Amino acid sequence: MTSAIAEANPTEHRRSSRLATALLVVPMLVAYALLPFRAVTDPDYWWHVRTGQLIYETRSVPKADPFSYTASGRPWVTHEWLTELAMYLVQRQFGYPGNAVLFGVIIALTWLAVYRTCRLRGLGETGALEFTLWAGAMSLGSLNARPQMITAFFLAVFALILTLFRRGRRHLIWLLPPLMALWVNLHGGYVIGLGLIVLALAGELWSRLAAHNRQLPRDLILCLFLSILVVPLNPHGFRELAYPFSYAGSGNASMRMIVEWQSPNFHEPLLLVFCASLLLAVAVGVCGGSASAADLLIGLAFTALALRSVRNIPLYAIVVTPILGERLGLWVRAVRRPFSAWRHRKLLLFTWPPVVLLLIIVMAVRGGGHLQLAREPSSEGYPAAAVAYLRAHPEDGRLFNDYGWGGYLIYELYPTRRVFIDGRADMYGDAFMETYLKAANVSPGWRETLDHYQVRFVLVPKDGPLAGALEGEPGWHLACEGAVERLFVRAAEE
Structure with a gap:
């Protein structure tokens, strides 16, 4: 039956076939x-x-x-x-x-x-x-x-x-x-x-x-x-x-x-x-x-x-x-x-x-159940509160940040602030990545890493190991806490 229709009207059959393919x-x-x-x-x-x-x-x-x-x-x-x-x-x-x-x-x-x-x-x-x-x-x-x-x-x-x-x-x-x-x-x-x-x-x-x-x-x-x-x-x-x-x-x-x-x-x-x-x-x-x-x-x-x-x-x-x-x-x-x-x-x-x-x-x-239609990309899952704090307190001091947030911080704060690390792992190299992980995971030598790079601000996930370590660390205090992050500040040396 289908072939008979096609032979009778090949042009119409081709149109129907194209429409059917489009619907698919x-x-x-x-x-x-x-x-x-x-x-x-x-x-x-x-x-x-x-x-x-x-x-x-x-x-x-x-x-x-x-x-x-x-x-x-x-x-x-x-x-x-x-x-x-x-x-x-x-x-x-x-x-x-x-x-x-x-x-x-x-x-x-x-x-x-x-x-x-x-x-x-x-x-x-x-x-x-x-x-x-x-x-x-x-x-x-x-x-x-x-x-x-x-x-x-x-x-x-x-x-x-x-x-x-x-x-x-x-x-x-x-x-x-x-x-x-x-x-x-x-x-x-x-x-x-x-x-x-x-x-x-x-x-x-x-x-x-x-x-x-x-x-x-x-x-x-x-x-x-x-x-x-x-x-x-x-x-x-x-x-x-x-x-x-x-x-x-x-x-x-x-x-x-x-x-x-x-x-x-x-x-x-x-x-x-x-x-x-x-x-x-x-x-x-x-x-x-x-x-x-x-x-x-x-x-x-x-x-x-x-x-x-x-x-x-x-x-x-x-x-x-x-x-x-x-x-x-x-x-x-x-x-x-x-x-x-x-x-x-x-x-x-x-x-x-x-x-x-x-x-x-x-x-x-x-997708979290919703479409992203706002002009600015959503900051959900990123340290928006800490970024607002850093903008309001532009005093000097180097920032140690979580690897996954480096790109967001570049977008929000560059050129006012430079990051410690971001997603360009190939550029940073293996040795530096190991150094970063040592500090982020509170492995032996983490304090020396923060001292070596003269870090004054530390921005990390609120439930991460470094956040827990700094919470009771002398000379550090919690400056800001957001939905996903904690921002610690080192006390200025007298």
């Missing part, structure tokens, strides 16, 4: 676009905006630390400079909702690219939607207003272009080098894009060798060469090449001390979706037939990245989920079924409930 995809994209409207969950958001302001006002990109007194003048690779400039300009004009819209669009386009890749790999409309929602569920903890979303977007676009390349549209490969030139100025995760091209090239070589084809894939090789060639086209030149690898060492403080750089803890509810994906990958590998060499290499590489660091799980979801969908489609034909084969009741049953569930999870679990 648009609710998902709207749900993803709302994610950045939550309260600020990335503690680095604040210093990103202030860095953008510094770039705009000085008409130059800072190459040394301007924000702290502990690392003042130390070399700093501002690998997100163009994103930070955009964040400042948007917030200046439209407030925080402007940046929420900006990153909401970026997030929605990211998952639209993933959906399109799923479709190119043979999944039907409903199957592609379900796999894209599944990939998004793995990434919920990271989808907010932060520069990392730029890397997620470009990775999704690179994966889509490489999929189109393998399906005959080989001219599109030449879009990658100019996109790489833009990516390298927006976020240091550009190295993931280079890695994806390398894996695709290695897979192509492997497949050709297996088929006794000695002809080299010159287009992929040249594309990789040009993509590497454009990396130094940034304010830091060749230093940008080395920057991403500063996170590779197992001894790096960020890897050992920051939760999102640690390996996944599968007791966390949101990580169970990632665990299910790994189990599906094993099942598909055993029962779903053999994958191409490129897909196998890409799957293994991004699985290793995700198991190494929670921060990499969204990258795994973007690249590996369409591969899993294609492999599962060879095993379970339902996920390849076109829209025309589904009745409308089945369509509603299999698509809208997951979208509604995603919205409920976003609002209830990750």
Whole structure:
């Protein structure tokens, strides 16, 4: 019956098909676009905006630390400079909702690219939607207003272009080098894009060798060469090449001390979706037939990245989920079924409930149940009372602050006050991070640390170990207590 209608009026059938696809995809994209409207969950958001302001006002990109007194003048690779400039300009004009819209669009386009890749790999409309929602569920903890979303977007676009390349549209490969030139100025995760091209090239070589084809894939090789060639086209030149690898060492403080750089803890509810994906990958590998060499290499590489660091799980979801969908489609034909084969009741049953569930999870679990619509970002969870006190008492004295609040303090108090530490752990280095932790955790030598840096003000979580230690420490008194913080002041020496 459906095919008869299509033959009778093919134009009307195409319109109906496009409308049906839109009804499937648009609710998902709207749900993803709302994610950045939550309260600020990335503690680095604040210093990103202030860095953008510094770039705009000085008409130059800072190459040394301007924000702290502990690392003042130390070399700093501002690998997100163009994103930070955009964040400042948007917030200046439209407030925080402007940046929420900006990153909401970026997030929605990211998952639209993933959906399109799923479709190119043979999944039907409903199957592609379900796999894209599944990939998004793995990434919920990271989808907010932060520069990392730029890397997620470009990775999704690179994966889509490489999929189109393998399906005959080989001219599109030449879009990658100019996109790489833009990516390298927006976020240091550009190295993931280079890695994806390398894996695709290695897979192509492997497949050709297996088929006794000695002809080299010159287009992929040249594309990789040009993509590497454009990396130094940034304010830091060749230093940008080395920057991403500063996170590779197992001894790096960020890897050992920051939760999102640690390996996944599968007791966390949101990580169970990632665990299910790994189990599906094993099942598909055993029962779903053999994958191409490129897909196998890409799957293994991004699985290793995700198991190494929670921060990499969204990258795994973007690249590996369409591969899993294609492999599962060879095993379970339902996920390849076109829209025309589904009745409308089945369509509603299999698509809208997951979208509604995603919205409920976003609002209830990750967003505190309300949207952030005020011009200024919400200070909920940050030491707003202490900031008000410090503004009212601008007397001299160095401030020791909690790591997670450094960005907020830069946003609120720079240039009047410099911070002890903030989220730029790569710039501060391992030794200093250990020094900070010694004081924050009241480990032996904590008093000496405060003395060495001539600290007069200490701003820490109210229930933290340092707050408890200073409460009874001679020479210190509580100056201010807020919803989440305590501010202590050292008595002036006579």
